Amino acid sequence: MRCWFLRPRQRCETSRCARGVQQPLPVRADQIHLQKVILNLATNGMDAMANVSPDARRMTIQTALLGGSMVEVSVSDAGTGIPEHKLSEISLAA
Numbered sequence: 796m797r798c799w800f801l802r803p804r805q806r807c808e809t810s811r812c813a814r815g816v817q818q819p820l821p822v823r824a825d826q827i828h829l830q831k832v833i834l835n836l837a838t839n840g841m842d843a844m845a846n847v848s849p850d851a852r853r854m855t856i857q858t859a860l861l862g863g864s865m866v867e868v869s870v871s872d873a874g875t876g877i878p879e880h881k882l883s884e885i886s887l888a889a
């Protein structure tokens with residue numbers, strides 16, 4: 796399945812995007828901001844898969860409802876990962 800927001804880029808590259816949505820999730824947040832964050836993560840994932848063989852390129856975007864009031868979004872890919880020397884540059888907000 797192709798993710799609608801990646802279609803322009805996926806036309807240029809061979810990759811697959813799967814999504815796992817448990818159910819419609821009640822989220823009170825800025826929709827544009829959320830789209831930008833997920834698009835940025837997905838774009839980073841596609842960049843990370845640039846050196847992966849086309850048939851192995853796969854990205855998964857999943858959501859989950861946690862404890863009835865929190866939503867978790869995860870983006871995973873078959874890329875090469877973050878080099879060890881770059882890990883200290885990553886900022887994770889909780």
